[in-house]
Amino acid sequence: MTGPELAPRRVILAASAGNMLEWYDYFIYGTAAALVFPKLFFPALHGATATIASFLTFASAFVVRPVGAAVWGHFGDRLGRRKVLVSTLVIMGLSTIAIGCLPTADRIGTWAPALLVVLRTVQGLGVSGEYAGAMSMTVEIAPRERRAFYGTWPNVGNSVGLLAATVVFSLLALLPEDQFLGWGWRIPFWLSAALLGVGLYLRTRIGESHVFEEARRRDLLVRAPFAELLRRHKGSLLLGIGVRFCNDVLAYLVLTYTVSYVTTTLGMPPWLSTTAVAVSAACSTIVMPLAGRLADRIGRRPVFAGSAILAIVLAVPYFSLLNTRNPVLVILAIVLLHCGVVETSYAIIGTYLAELYPANIRYSGIGVTYNVTSIIGAGFAPVIAVALYTAAGNNAYAVSGYIAFAAIVTLIAVRFGRETRGTDLLAPERASVA
Numbered sequence: 001m002t003g004p005e006l007a008p009r010r011v012i013l014a015a016s017a018g019n020m021l022e023w024y025d026y027f028i029y030g031t032a033a034a035l036v037f038p039k040l041f042f043p044a045l046h047g048a049t050a051t052i053a054s055f056l057t058f059a060s061a062f063v064v065r066p067v068g069a070a071v072w073g074h075f076g077d078r079l080g081r082r083k084v085l086v087s088t089l090v091i092m093g094l095s096t097i098a099i100g101c102l103p104t105a106d107r108i109g110t111w112a113p114a115l116l117v118v119l120r121t122v123q124g125l126g127v128s129g130e131y132a133g134a135m136s137m138t139v140e141i142a143p144r145e146r147r148a149f150y151g152t153w154p155n156v157g158n159s160v161g162l163l164a165a166t167v168v169f170s171l172l173a174l175l176p177e178d179q180f181l182g183w184g185w186r187i188p189f190w191l192s193a194a195l196l197g198v199g200l201y202l203r204t205r206i207g208e209s210h211v212f213e214e215a216r217r218r219d220l221l222v223r224a225p226f227a228e229l230l231r232r233h234k235g236s237l238l239l240g241i242g243v244r245f246c247n248d249v250l251a252y253l254v255l256t257y258t259v260s261y262v263t264t265t266l267g268m269p270p271w272l273s274t275t276a277v278a279v280s281a282a283c284s285t286i287v288m289p290l291a292g293r294l295a296d297r298i299g300r301r302p303v304f305a306g307s308a309i310l311a312i313v314l315a316v317p318y319f320s321l322l323n324t325r326n327p328v329l330v331i332l333a334i335v336l337l338h339c340g341v342v343e344t345s346y347a348i349i350g351t352y353l354a355e356l357y358p359a360n361i362r363y364s365g366i367g368v369t370y371n372v373t374s375i376i377g378a379g380f381a382p383v384i385a386v387a388l389y390t391a392a393g394n395n396a397y398a399v400s401g402y403i404a405f406a407a408i409v410t411l412i413a414v415r416f417g418r419e420t421r422g423t424d425l426l427a428p429e430r431a432s433v434a
Contacts, residue, residue: 011141012150014202015134016157018089021195022130024161025096025123026061027255028188031169033058034260034382035270036185040104041113048390051260053113055382058256060117061124062379065371070226072129073364076136077225080208081363085133089203092126093196095119100189132367135350140211140359140425145296148421151351152292156285159343162255163281166274173270211425215359220426225364229357233365236356240369241376242413243352246308247345248377249406253399254280254338257382261389261396262322262330272327276334283339288347295348299419304352304410307345311407314341315400323396345410355420362425377406 037057038050045053076084099119105112134154142150165188172184215221222228229237255277262273295303314337321333350366357365385399392398 008141008150010202011137011206012153014206015085015138015154016160017202018085018199019130019134019154019157020161020164021089021192021199022092022127022161023158024165024195025092025189025192026127027162027165028096028169028192029061029099029120029123030058030252030256031165031259031274032185032188034256035169035173035263036181037116040106040181040185041116043105048386051264052383052386055256055260055386057113057117057120059379059383061120061127062371062375064121064124065128065374066368068125068128069132069367069371070364073132073229073361073367074225076129076133076363076367077361078221080212081133081137081140082203082206082208084129084363085137086200086203088126088129088133089196089199090126092123092130093192093199095122095126096189096192097196099123100186100192128371129367131350131370132363132365135354135366136212136362137206137209139351139354140209140362144422147355148295148300148348148351149289149292151354152288152347155343155347155350156288158346159281159284159288163278163285166278166281170271170274170278173274211359214426218426220358220360222360225361226368229361229364229368233357233361236365237369237372239413239417240353240356240365241373243304243410243417244349244369244373245377245413246311246406246410247342247349248373249381250311250337250403251342251346252378252381253385253403254334254342257385257399258322258334260382260386265389265394265396266322266325268325268327268330272330273334276331277338279331280335280338280343283335284343284347287339288343291344291347292351295351296421299421300348300352300355301414301417301419303348304345304414307341308407308410308414310344311337311341312404315403315407316397318403319396319400352420355423355425359426 033054037054042050042053072084072088099116102115102119103112135151138154139147139151168188168191172180172187175184259273262268263270291303318333318337321329353366353369354362384402388398388402389396
């Protein structure tokens with residue numbers, strides 16, 4: 001357990017690289033759902049209706065993620081973190097490559113969106129076990145006083161995946177529209193094959209978490225981790241969902257709805273919004289480790305509270321800046337909300353969730369919390385935003401209210417949650433609510 005296979009840098013690299021691949025795959029789908037799929041997979045629909053249909057295929061992955069989290073969590077808490085991480089990586093990579101090979105509606109009619117939903121659902125099953133495993137491994141090998149900092153690195157991998165996805169799409173969006181819609185959009189999905197090979201190489205060369213091995217040695221493992229989670233840790237589950245809620249809503253309002261809003265509603269070129277997201281992702285690779293260091297110094301709760309308050313402050317100015325149609329101000333708006341709010345809280349959410357749960361249900365606890373929130377927070381956020389905008393007479397400030405609501409939910413959860421900094425990771429019981 002002390003050999004080179006458990007060297008912290010190697011574990012962090014394996015967790016971060018795999019996280020980068022899986023979230024690259026996830027983000028390219030979100031971008032394609034905003035820019036490409038309404039035209040190619042729903043050509044019989046028009047305007048907001050086609051966009052909503054496309055975003056519903058995006059949401060389909062979120063619906064199955066809690067189920068996948070419970071299944072992967074069971075094996076991760078019973079057999080170990082590493083084996084599950086390899087499996088989720090393969091599933092995610094292969095389903096993404098297959099999406100890039102799909103024929104469109106002009107060739108196979110309604111089978112095209114049906115197959116798109118199937119493969120998107122498989123993506124959801126793959127990603128549902130990724131984050132919990134990566135965070136469990138990373139936090140469990142981290143020094144107690146530097147857990148939040150260590151825990152930021154898989155999330156940095158997430159940002160690198162986002163950066164790679166947006167850069168690739170930004171470059172391809174420069175193609176003539178007929179070429180971009182004909183074959184250019186497929187390239188980001190095919191590139192997943194190379195990333196899959198790198199991720200597998202790294203993940204098959206690390207050992208198991210020493211915290212998990214110690215839990216197994218002490219006979220702390222439970223037969224049914226998911227049942228144990230629901231029976232004895234419902235408070236932690238509800239708390240984790242509440243703390244993560246604002247982060248999830250805002251992440252997909254920026255990464256999916258805003259891309260569509262800037263391009264379709266404001267009539268600006270597709271490369272602008274994707275470039276803005278790329279700039280924000282690049283900035284977040286610096287911001288997130290700093291947020292981790294801050295959380296190790298002052299605690300997790302103040303960082304979550306600060307990011308939620310900033311979300312409320314920016315809710316109205318965000319759309320005011322977008323509506324100027326000034327490219328510099330559009331980029332500024334996206335960077336402020338995404339990097340300043342979303343990535344600051346996302347940097348430490350994995351560490352926080354890992355500290356909420358004991359070792360014998362940690363994989364299940366992180367996975368279920370993360371993925372249940374993804375349904376109620378992220379999965380339908382773009383659809384809700386489009387519906388609010390339309391219901392308000394094409395007024396984007398209706399979406400500002402949605403942002404403020406999400407932030408208030410998180411502030412309430414932070415108010416009632418205990419600080420988890422310094423928690424014993426092996427302890428079979430801990431209080432999580434003040």
